[in-house]
Amino acid sequence: MSCIFCRIAAGEIPSTKVHEDELVFAIRDIRPQAPVHLLVIPKAHLGSLSELEDEALAGRLLSVAARLARAEKLDQGWRLIANSGAHAGQEVAHLHLHVLGGRKLGRMLPAAGPG
Numbered sequence: 550m551s552c553i554f555c556r557i558a559a560g561e562i563p564s565t566k567v568h569e570d571e572l573v574f575a576i577r578d579i580r581p582q583a584p585v586h587l588l589v590i591p592k593a594h595l596g597s598l599s600e601l602e603d604e605a606l607a608g609r610l611l612s613v614a615a616r617l618a619r620a621e622k623l624d625q626g627w628r629l630i631a632n633s634g635a636h637a638g639q640e641v642a643h644l645h646l647h648v649l650g651g652r653k654l655g656r657m658l659p660a661a662g663p664g
């Protein structure tokens with residue numbers, strides 16, 4: 550098994566788990582880009598959000614993200630990101646939602662520029 554998040558799900562690679570149920574788990578990002586940076590990840594391997602069809606899983610991913618944002622007390626705001634595919638800069642090809650907060654996050658996207 551070469552997928553990093555499948556290996557984390559299987560316990561082969563250590564992680565800081567902040568949530569686990571029968572469908573999804575959540576961990577702290579190893580290279581946090583904000584004071585709170587969590588990843589909400591389905592246990593089943595899906596390459597990206599583009600492959601998601603299971604509505605129960607979709608609902609669980611979103612509701613766990615919202616619950617974690619409340620648990621982390623991100624009441625001043627937070628952001629949910631799902632990078633999907635090359636143009637979005639997706640690095641790990643296993644669906645995951647980023648939950649980011651704890652500071653002002655700035656514009657959603659950098660101003661348009663070349664490339």
Ligand code: 5GP
Nearest residue numbers: 553564576577578579580632638639640641
């Ligand atoms: P992507 O660019 O695919 O949306 O985001 C992948 C994220 O996974 C990155 O923020 C990266 O820091 C995180 N990541 C990659 N490998 C590991 C790991 O082994 N453990 C944890 N906790 N996060 C990881």
Ligand code: ZN
Nearest residue numbers: 552555594643
């Ligand atoms: Zn995987």
